[in-house]
Amino acid sequence: MDQEPRLDRARVRAHEETGPGFYWLQLELPADYPETLPGQYLNLKTNEHGFKFRRPFGVVEFRREPQAVLIELYYAVVGSGTEAMSRWRPGDDVDCLGPLGVGYSVDKAQPALLVAGGRGAAPLLYLYRLLKESGHASIQFAFGVRDEELLFGMDRLQETDVLLASDNGSVGFHGNILQAIETERPSWLLGQPVIYACGPEALLAATGGFAKRHALQAQVSMEGVYGCGLGLCRGCAVPLVDEERFLMQCLEGPVLDAHRVDWEKVPHV
Ligand SMILES: Cc1cc2nc3c(=O)[nH]c(=O)nc-3n(C[C@H](O)[C@H](O)[C@H](O)COP(=O)(O)OP(=O)(O)OC[C@H]3O[C@@H](n4cnc5c(N)ncnc54)[C@H](O)[C@@H]3O)c2cc1C
Ligand code: FES
Known part of the structure; x- marks a missing residue:
């Protein structure tokens, strides 16, 4: 992570169901919002009332406008957090922690x-x-x-x-x-x-x-099930080839070198 994540109130600009259970979400953030790279993610508070971990979402688009930063997300409803998100309306405020994680590192010389x-x-x-x-x-x-x-x-x-x-x-x-x-x-x-x-x-x-x-x-870009998103709960641990330690994908990822991951030991695969 190059910069410290920050906590903002993002504003829903537009929200559209594009297919059953699939949504495009446009969020407006302050104009000084830090550059967010492909593969980095935002941790959104989806249930404002009651205890619930934040939910991580990658960024489909990031645009700097004169008065704001526009961030687009695309998500599927899979559980209670995303179900709560699906009820957000334009004008709603969203508690947003980000940008988080390590994104893609482009090799400019290669296709x-x-x-x-x-x-x-x-x-x-x-x-x-x-x-x-x-x-x-x-x-x-x-x-x-x-x-x-x-x-x-x-x-x-x-x-x-x-x-x-x-x-x-x-x-x-x-x-x-x-x-x-x-x-x-x-x-x-x-x-x-x-x-x-x-x-x-x-x-x-x-x-x-x-x-x-x-x-x-x-x-x-790994998509584990995140608990804390802060490197504390170890819920997102990734086994590595030839290394004793596990990597916390919420901090050191989500984008990883595929050759470092011990895929046979990754849960769910
Ligand atoms: C770095 C990162 C980026 C992500 N970007 C996107 C995105 O752009 N769009 C999007 O739709 N989703 C994305 N996800 C997944 C998204 O965060 C989860 O779908 C969401 O947190 C589920 O929350 P919930 O409360 O609705 O579901 P929960 O109630 O927490 O879970 C409901 C069901 O979904 C499963 N589930 C939860 N998280 C995941 C996951 N990460 N992958 C597969 N199954 C899961 C659970 O095991 C459970 O069966 C991303 C995840 C990560 C880690
Ligand atoms: S989600 Fe808790 S350590 Fe990564």
Whole structure:
């Protein structure tokens, strides 16, 4: 973390349900809000009344405006915290701690291969926009979903940069997104691209194996279940290859070098 996180009252500017249980949320923060990078996250208080841990969310977009900073999030309702969020209305105030964690570290010299699984596309849409604006030489966006209706943010991507896959064959390649790359875009693996991935842990683990097989660097954004978000509860511990200690992903991640993670010991994978 380069800067200290701070506590703010963010204001809901817009909030839209884009599919059953999936929401775009626009938050307005003070104009001096620190730069928040793709992969970093905000810890939001979702239930204002009663004890509840904050909930972590990656950033889909960060824009500095003359009077405010606009941050966009995309989230799915999976439990009580996100259910409470879904009732937020424009004008509501939200208790926001951030920016937190370590985001992607872009290798400017190498092609970028972004690998997204489901709502894991959130921080990668932001990374894609920054890479495009910086004139990065080669950017490919591989996006896998369970079903076509779970695609989002497609209007922010250039069609020629995108490869789609779906588990049920409703859109793009029928299968997972890593199989899709190997089958339909093997050329994307030439020139030593760096993989930037985000999605369910099973996809991240598979990405770790994929990167190893193809001798590529890979940065994965982990999405553990966070308790404190402060490095205290050890609920987000990640086992490492050849290291005795566990890494606390809420502090040292969520973006990690895929080759450092001992995927066989990661819970849930
Ligand atoms: C760094 C980071 C960035 C994230 N970014 C996003 C994002 O951009 N959009 C988004 O929709 N979600 C994101 N998440 C996940 C989000 O934080 C959880 O879905 C949320 O905290 C669940 O809160 P809840 O109170 O609704 O669910 P809970 O009541 O806490 O849990 C309900 C169910 O969801 C499961 N669950 C909780 N957290 C997760 C998780 N992280 N992954 C998978 N299952 C989980 C629980 O095991 C339980 O089964 C991110 C998580 C992390 C760690
Ligand atoms: S969430 Fe508590 S240590 Fe990371």
